[in-house]
Amino acid sequence: MASPKRFGDGYFFRRSVNFVDTSVKRGDIYYADLSPVVGSEQGGVRPVLIIQNDTGNRYSPTVIAAAITSQTGKAKLPTHIDLPVEQSCGLSRDSVVLLEQVRTLDKKRLREKMGHVEEHVMEKVDFAIAVSFGLPHDQMV
Numbered sequence: 001m002a003s004p005k006r007f008g009d010g011y012f013f014r015r016s017v018n019f020v021d022t023s024v025k026r027g028d029i030y031y032a033d034l035s036p037v038v039g040s041e042q043g044g045v046r047p048v049l050i051i052q053n054d055t056g057n058r059y060s061p062t063v064i065a066a067a068i069t070s071q072t073g074k075a076k077l078p079t080h081i082d083l084p085v086e087q088s089c090g091l092s093r094d095s096v097v098l099l100e101q102v103r104t105l106d107k108k109r110l111r112e113k114m115g116h117v118e119e120h121v122m123e124k125v126d127f128a129i130a131v132s133f134g135l136p137h138d139q140m141v
Helices: 054-059 119-133
Strands: 004-007 010-013 028-033 045-050 062-069 080-083 095-106 110-116
Touching: 028 062, 045 095, 054 062, 080 119, 095 119
Parallel strands: none
Antiparallel strands: 004 010, 028 045, 028 110, 045 062, 062 095, 080 095
16 A cells, blocks of 8 residues: 555545546547436437546546537527537537536546547637636636
């Protein structure tokens, strides 16, 4: 067992982490298995957008991702970001990122990488996350 290290009023132990995939980057689009689900959660094998920072993506066995749907006729919310097929981010149809459908996923749920969205799209994603989480978005850079 690893020797304990002092941290505040408690202790923590160093442990080795087995990385499933350290190449996952913020802005990547992967197919992921989101089942099982409850109620109105998006489920099944579907595209997701990785929204977690790259440090977390590198060292954590999990990622934070938002579901993507090809049902572009859904009610347009401030938490929805359009991904037209012309943006060539690996999607075969016009799609929408659902930033109200954010989940932490084990990397074992990730399937193949489909593509990566451009920085200007991620800026829209950041704004939609701020709206979804109730963060002050009027001062975002």
